[in-house]
Amino acid sequence: MRLFSTQVLAIVTLACLPFSLSQTTAAADAGPPNAVQMTIDFLTRDDASLRAIGLERVRYGLKGQESTQQLAGLLPRLAPARQLELTAALSDRGDRAALPALLALLQSSSDAAVRATAVQAVGVLGGASEVPVLTKSLAAADPEKSAARRGLAVVRGAEATALITAAAKQGDAEMRSTLIDILADRRAVTALPDMVTAAVADDATVRTAAMRAIARFGGPDQVVGMVQGVLKAAAGGERDDAERALVTVCTQNPRHEQSAAIFIEQFKSADDQTREMLLPALGRVGGAGAIAIVDGLIADTNAAKRKLGLTALTKWPDATVSDRLLDLLGKAQDPDERELLLGALIRIAPLPDNKLNNQQKLELLQKTMTLCTGDEDRRRVLERANAIRLVETLRFVVPYLDDPNLAEPACLSVVELAHHRNLRDSNKEEFTKALDKVLETTKNEELVDRATRYKQGQTWERKKPAGS
């Protein structure tokens, strides 16, 4: 294949293959060679090192659109594996002049990997005019579909965002949902009004995607719409996801205090049936405005309203309601009510961001333990205790190692506390004794292994959950 002039070929030969000094002289005398053609020659070689040199030049050198077009023009002549390399390099090069060749490659290639790489490159280099092509690829199978998604997330320009937003309003639910997720990846603030509309769409997939997207960067302006989204969501998983999205906006996103205030106003102005649906979310949002509402419900003589209030209280995001919960638990006669309140205390006490320090968390958990009437509740307390990394927690747990009904959860908590080297090493004697007791007591092989390792100052790697 004669790709270029004789003098360039001489230089390439000079550089890569065995050659003689006379060739060196001849090449040097033959006139100015062409760097683009030399790069192209390298890119066609079987030697991976030479190709790497060529690809480095594609990525970082040979400035100018003309060079880009010449380099991209090589694509149709390469084998698929080489097309992949060059496409990725052209993407990194960042010159839009490569787009026509990349789009042509996308049209002509049937190789799945090549198509995926080309789609992603089109996304990186392209703008609004490439949105239709990328959107079309979203309907393809993976890896092209995933590449199209990444491409649409990075394709440049406000006009591109507008086109994606428009596309997200039509088509099948799965496509709409994917496009909404892409808009969220783009942090497309301009699309928020359309997301709010989609939050009450007829299809649950679209609604869920819209609420999830708003949760990522929504604020006070979206709260009213999100409340409608919660109300529209089907009871169960979708409602729970929608509540979490609303709670995120009201507790974590910028201007969350303002969002929470708007939500509480919405709650106050709602009818009873709507209030009932919004109460779990109100509990999760927490705060002074919400507690006044919840207190009113708990004090209500209507049993159903009281139960709604209690349920909301048990979903509180922090320990600011712990005194209320302890008080209510102390007075509760109904077993279901006791179960609800106790569960809430056990959940809230060790929460990492519950506004208590570790000592206070432990004290709350110890108080909760005194109110437990059955071993099942005590087991739950002991299992939650290890989240509070204090030597005092170890001292709280150790006596339960002697109780046959509670020894296993106590063993687990001792071992979990011992997992933290700083805590273990600074209280070595106490931990050694406790771990010895665990080894005498537990029947769980993993706990035996862990306790043995920690006693010897070794580490233990926690198994990753399946699928992660």
Next chain:
Amino acid sequence: MAYDSASLDKPLETLKAFDWGGDVAAFEPIDAAVIAVHADPAARADLEKRLAALLTAGTSRAAKEYVCRKLSLIGTAASVPTLAALLPDTDNSHMARFALERINAAEAGAALRQALGTVQGDLKIGMISSLAGRGDTTCVPMLASLLAGDTRTAIAAADALGRIHTPEAVQALTAAGGVSDQAVAAAIVDARLACAESLLKQGKRSEATAIYKSLADAAAAGTTPAAKSTRLAAARGILACLDTTSPS
């Protein structure tokens, strides 16, 4: 803070017997003085003289190290003779070089060149390294002659010539390309590549290309991994030289 020579009497006296691990807080006035004399030539000369006086016999090795570090910051030609006297001393040669490498005076380079001709072994390699660190172009003929010496010295000389990368250094390396010692030959190839890259960065594409071509030519028939690496490095360099759209 103004420089006060008298305030240094006690710290300098303490410094004489200082040993590693001792309390360095006592020397804070000296550290402060080094900063204070920055724009005051008379004060700087006074401090330099007082510090250099501590390099004589009777002070600890740790004290000499401390002084050399300070002289590397404020030293001038006036300190060179005292520092040069330490160059043949195994214990203190390294720190004397540390100072001389950084003192901006021709006398410092001359002292290192002088020592290069007299010391042996590791000390000689140290002189080579410091001369390269100074970018001392005058020492190129001396370094060129060392390319034919023992392996370690020749490798150090090749590396130094690559760092100095003047046309004379390039020429010396080219002339020594045919050495039989493989380790030295590899060091010379590396040094020539370093010269070529440096020339390319300076925009001297034809000079850089000449080196790359010469290296590729020499490695053309080779079948060893080293020969292949050289060909690839040369190919990469030639391509970079041809690419006039990019800085390097």
